[in-house]
Amino acid sequence: MSLDPTQLTAFNRTYYLQKIEDSSNPQGACRVWNRGGEGGGSYPRMRITIPGRGSHQYRIHQLVYALNNNKKLDTPYFEISHLCHNTQCVNLEHLSYEPHVTNMQRVNCVSTGHCLGGHGTQTEQYRACIL
Ligand SMILES: [Zn+2]
Numbered sequence: 373m374s375l376d377p378t379q380l381t382a383f384n385r386t387y388y389l390q391k392i393e394d395s396s397n398p399q400g401a402c403r404v405w406n407r408g409g410e411g412g413g414s415y416p417r418m419r420i421t422i423p424g425r426g427s428h429q430y431r432i433h434q435l436v437y438a439l440n441n442n443k444k445l446d447t448p449y450f451e452i453s454h455l456c457h458n459t460q461c462v463n464l465e466h467l468s469y470e471p472h473v474t475n476m477q478r479v480n481c482v483s484t485g486h487c488l489g490g491h492g493t494q495t496e497q498y499r500a501c502i503l
């Protein structure tokens with residue numbers, strides 16, 4: 373189910389962001405989740421309740437972006453990418469909402485060890501990797 377934080381009250385958006393803040397620690401430039409993930413896998417998850425839509429687990433980095441921007445993440449083929457390539461990171465400054473193909477371009481940067489640039493489309497450029 374696509375995450376729609378606009379269905380939450382401002383109070384609840386703040387509440388969940390504070391919970392994420394309290395459940396993560398600085399690690400270099402990153403901020404890393406420290407409570408494990410309810411859903412397992414490499415991306416930690418947290419359960420939140422959206423009125424009228426019930427309770428679901430969402431990837432925490434997606435929550436951080438969506439709650440901070442009060443934005444529904446429903447653009448086709450878009451995803452939240454980690455500029456730092458640290459899947460445990462919940463630092464808003466390290467997240468980019470971008471096309472899947474742009475996210476995939478970044479894989480080459482990781483294997484090379486530095487950002488190769490060129491992360492963008494004909495209409496929009498996205499930020500460089502943080503490596
Ligand atoms: Zn990071």
Ligand SMILES: [Zn+2]
Binds near residue numbers: 477478486488491500
């Ligand atoms: Zn890059």
